[in-house]
Amino acid sequence: MKCYNYNLNNKNLENVINFEKFKDKKNILVQIFCGNNHKVFKKINSYIQKNLPQATIIGATTDGEIIEDKVTTLNSIISISIFDKTSLVSDFSTLEDSFENGKELATKLIKEDTKLLILFTDGIKMNAEEFLNGISSVNNKVKICGGMAGDNSEFIQTFISCQNKILKFGSVGVALNSKELKVYNDYRFNWSAIGVEHTLDKVIGNRVYSISGMNPIDFYARYLGTDVAKNLPSTGIEFPLIIKDEFLNTARAVIKKHKDGSLSFAGNLKEGDIVKLGFGNAEMIMQNPIKKLKKSLEKINPEAFFLFSCMARRRYMPNFIQIEIEPFSTIAPTSGFFTYAEFFHKKNENKLLNQTLTIIALSENTKEKTIYIKKKNSKKNSEYARTVKALTHLIEQSSKDYDKQTKKLHKQKSYSNSLLLSQKQFLRHAVHETNTPLSVIMGNIELYEMQYGKNAYISNIEVAMKNIFSIYDDLTYLIKKDQLDNSKIKIDFVDYIRSRIDFFSQVALQVKSNFIFNFTHKDMPMFFNESKLQRIVDNNLTNAIKYTFENEDIFINLSKENSDYILSISSHSCVIQNPKKIFEEYYREEKNQKGFGLGLNLVKRVCDEENILIDVVSNKDITCFTYKFKGVANEDIIA
Numbered sequence: 001m002k003c004y005n006y007n008l009n010n011k012n013l014e015n016v017i018n019f020e021k022f023k024d025k026k027n028i029l030v031q032i033f034c035g036n037n038h039k040v041f042k043k044i045n046s047y048i049q050k051n052l053p054q055a056t057i058i059g060a061t062t063d064g065e066i067i068e069d070k071v072t073t074l075n076s077i078i079s080i081s082i083f084d085k086t087s088l089v090s091d092f093s094t095l096e097d098s099f100e101n102g103k104e105l106a107t108k109l110i111k112e113d114t115k116l117l118i119l120f121t122d123g124i125k126m127n128a129e130e131f132l133n134g135i136s137s138v139n140n141k142v143k144i145c146g147g148m149a150g151d152n153s154e155f156i157q158t159f160i161s162c163q164n165k166i167l168k169f170g171s172v173g174v175a176l177n178s179k180e181l182k183v184y185n186d187y188r189f190n191w192s193a194i195g196v197e198h199t200l201d202k203v204i205g206n207r208v209y210s211i212s213g214m215n216p217i218d219f220y221a222r223y224l225g226t227d228v229a230k231n232l233p234s235t236g237i238e239f240p241l242i243i244k245d246e247f248l249n250t251a252r253a254v255i256k257k258h259k260d261g262s263l264s265f266a267g268n269l270k271e272g273d274i275v276k277l278g279f280g281n282a283e284m285i286m287q288n289p290i291k292k293l294k295k296s297l298e299k300i301n302p303e304a305f306f307l308f309s310c311m312a313r314r315r316y317m318p319n320f321i322q323i324e325i326e327p328f329s330t331i332a333p334t335s336g337f338f339t340y341a342e343f344f345h346k347k348n349e350n351k352l353l354n355q356t357l358t359i360i361a362l363s364e365n366t367k368e369k370t371i372y373i374k375k376k377n378s379k380k381n382s383e384y385a386r387t388v389k390a391l392t393h394l395i396e397q398s399s400k401d402y403d404k405q406t407k408k409l410h411k412q413k414s415y416s417n418s419l420l421l422s423q424k425q426f427l428r429h430a431v432h433e434t435n436t437p438l439s440v441i442m443g444n445i446e447l448y449e450m451q452y453g454k455n456a457y458i459s460n461i462e463v464a465m466k467n468i469f470s471i472y473d474d475l476t477y478l479i480k481k482d483q484l485d486n487s488k489i490k491i492d493f494v495d496y497i498r499s500r501i502d503f504f505s506q507v508a509l510q511v512k513s514n515f516i517f518n519f520t521h522k523d524m525p526m527f528f529n530e531s532k533l534q535r536i537v538d539n540n541l542t543n544a545i546k547y548t549f550e551n552e553d554i555f556i557n558l559s560k561e562n563s564d565y566i567l568s569i570s571s572h573s574c575v576i577q578n579p580k581k582i583f584e585e586y587y588r589e590e591k592n593q594k595g596f597g598l599g600l601n602l603v604k605r606v607c608d609e610e611n612i613l614i615d616v617v618s619n620k621d622i623t624c625f626t627y628k629f630k631g632v633a634n635e636d637i638i639a
Contacts, residue, residue: 001086001181001364003304003333006078007067013044017078019051027083028052029174031118031306032059032161033066033337034076035152041159042166044076049164055080056088058172059161060120063150063311064338068329071314071322071338074152079335081304085364086115086178092162094170098127101171102134109175110139116183116360118306119146119173123158123340124255127206129268131171132343132350140348143183145360146173147308147339148266153234153315155255158340176362182300184361186293187344188324190284191251191355193242193276195223195402200273206252207264211275215261220254223277232257238316240354241265242278251278251354253312255340266341267352278355280316290327293359294371297331301369302361305329307336309357314338324357331371332361441465459506486529493524493558493565500537501556504545512550513571515541519558524565526632532606539599540569540625547573547623563633570624579616 006016022028030048034041041061048057065077091108095101109117117135121128128148135144149158162172176183198219201210211219220236221229228236233254240251252275256264269275290297305328314321328334342353445465448458501515508515544554548571557568576582583604607614613628 001081001083001303001362003079003081003335005067005333005335006080007070007072008044008076008078009072010075013047013078017051017080022052022055022080022082025082026054027086027088028055029079029081029083029088029118029176030055030057030059031079031081031335032057032076033062033079033335034059034159035062035065035072035074035337036076038157038159038166040076041161044078045161045164045166048078056090056174057161057163058090058118058120058174060147060149060172060337060339061123061151061159062337063152063340064314066307066309066325066334066336066338068334069322069326071325077335077337079306079333081362083176083178083181083364085180086176088174088176090162090172090174092160092165092167092170092172094167096169098130099134099137101126102131103137104134105171105173106135106138109173110142111175111177113177113179114139114142114175115178115181116176116362117142117144117146117173118176118360119144119171119343120160121146121148121171122160122167122169123148123150124155125169126171127268128266128341128343129206129352132352136350140350143185143345143360144343144350145185145306145308145345145358146343147337147358148341150311150338150340153237153311155233178364180364180366182363182365184296184300184302184359185345186296186359187342187353188285188289188357188359189249189251189353189355190281191240191242191249191278192281193249193278195277196406197274197276198241200269200271200275203269203271203273206266206268207258207262208269209260209262216263217257217261220263232263238280238312240278240312241269241275243269243273243275250351251356253310253341253354266354280313280355282317282320285313285317286320286323288327288373289324289357289359290331290371290373294373297361298371299368300361300363301365301367302332303363303365304332304361305334305336306360306362307334307357308342308360309336309338310342310353310355311338311340312355313357327373328359460510488527488529491526491528491530491533493526493567494519494522496533497537497556497558497567500534500541504538504541507542508545508554511545511548513545513548514553515556516553517556517558521560524558524560524633526565526629528610528629528632532610535602535606536567536612536627539603543599544569544571544573547571549573560633561628563631565629565633566626567629568624568626570622572621573623575620576616576618576623579618582616583614 008016030052032044034044041059045057045059048055065072065075067077089109091105093101093105095104121131126148149160151158157168160167160172198212200208201213203209208216214222217229217232220232224236224239233256237253240253243250243252252265252267252269254263255266258264307325307328342356342358344351344353344358445458445461498517501517505515548554552572554569554571559566583600585601607627611630613630615626617624
């Protein structure tokens with residue numbers, strides 16, 4: 001096998017290529033990598049077809065070209081490979097369905113001894129991942145390489161070719177059939193994930209509609225700036241979404257922006273995918289790739305390299321991308337182009353990649369060869385290179401530190417959640433187990449009073465038990481509120497308040513207070529949840545008892561205003577300093593008073609749920625809590 005690479009560089013083909021040397025050759029593969037316009041691409045194809053009618057010809061427009069140790073743009077490269085022990089078959093497909101397109105092309109190309117498929121697709125309309133799935137449906141063992149055509153980052157129209165056919169849409173390919181051809185493939189990624197994880201909320205195929213609750217364009221604007229978002233996809237392709245895969249990290253770059261704010265990517269994504277934004281790790285990109293590939297390459301003794309690299313690599317590091325390409329040309333003739341997405345094969349699976357450099361090494365030579373890695377002497381741009389490496393290292397290390405801190409916080413959060421769950425479980429069991437002894441004590445107090453009558457000691461026990469019952473009811477509601485029956489029943493508001501006053505009257509007498517209950521209507525029916533109503537009434541009554549000065553009465557007033565009921569509890573007590581804060585969880589103004597600071601917070605929750613308005617007035621003369629039950633006084637309720 002021999003490979004010859006030609007750089008047109010705006011020259012005429014007849015002045016660059018001596019076609020006479022190929023006239024008698026049979027198995028000729030010609031690859032055209034064209035960074036010029038459509039007319040130039042067509043002219044090159046026609047001229048080669050005319051001068052080498054026996055050749056197998058495929059081509060693609062580019063976003064940059066690779067020839068030996070050079071990277072070019074707006075140029076055309078011709079790669080001519082002569083095979084001795086390999087036959088070639090080329091074909092194309094223009095089916096609109098991407099999966100069926102790949103299936104049709106694979107059916108046309110793949111034979112029993114096919115070692116490699118070189119594949120090019122258009123770079124705009126084709127869903128390349130579905131295309132590769134179509135290839136796999138026919139045969140998932142044959143290695144593939146190639147990529148999606150480019151148009152110098154215009155994202156308007158790309159072209160591919162097969163023989164004398166120039167296609168705006170579809171795919172072209174050539175099968176290399178041989179029993180002796182050795183094929184080695186590999187890839188370099190060197191893109192690192194950075195920042196927080198994001199979830200893809202809505203995805204259809206390769207089109208993303210929502211990322212972590214954000215419009216995709218707004219997402220890019222937030223993290224990369226409005227200028228990048230405005231100029232997508234021509235800018236921002238250097239910062240793809242990165243998804244962790246089973247055997248390699250996969251990047252997905254933007255290829256199209258839609259008016260509704262959604263974005264199309266060069267490959268399918270799935271709803272629920274966890275992604276991060278990525279950035280090019282310049283330090284890794286600038287390392288010699290042959291160092292890691294050396295042993296594998298020595299085994300096949302390469303006679304040609306075909307490189308298909310993502311456009312983002314060239315655009316991200318235009319001054320240094322050549323460093324990544326140069327080492328290959330010291331071993332064998334090297335050519336390729338910068339794509340809109342790269343095709344790769346590993347472990348019987350075809351993968352669509354972004355941001356990568358994919359490598360194909362070919363050889364018909366049976367001997368192995370020792371490869372020597374040359375040290376670079378060039379100091380060109382060395383200071384700038386060190387700066388780029390340093391900045392990359394800073395970003396990389398900051399990202400690692402952030403991930404480490406995030407994991408630590410997640411661990412602490414998980415531990416805290418387990419403690420809260422254990423605490424809640426303990427309270428649930430404690431409250432459940434408390435119910436029986438409380439009931440037994442209250443029952444025995446009543447039996448004692450029936451047999452022996454009241455005395456001061458029994459009265460004190462009864463008062464304490466009623467306070468405990470009130471706390472018990474609050475805890476029960478707090479723990480089981482989500483499981484409690486929220487149904488509403490018919491309640492006479494007057495009778496209900498009277499019953500709760502009777503329950504707490506003995507407690508009020510302990511602090512030498514009396515309840516004074518006034519109401520404007522004899523019957524005040526409503527539909528309400530009894531458990532929620534108890535939270536409002538009981539907490540206000542017990543707070544009034546707790547904070548009212550000795551020998552001061554507690555006034556409960558209930559009135560009707562149109563379809564609303566208005567309940568107010570007032571007394572003479574210390575002035576409340578922060579009326580708004582008293583409804584906050586665990587807040588207590590008087591630290592010497594016992595309690596958890598949960599009662600009024602529960603009241604506030606109930607009022608928010610039931611659309612009850614709260615008003616608090618507190619001065620040196622009076623402290624009054626007023627609750628307006630809106631729209632509950634329905635005239636249709638029969639008293």
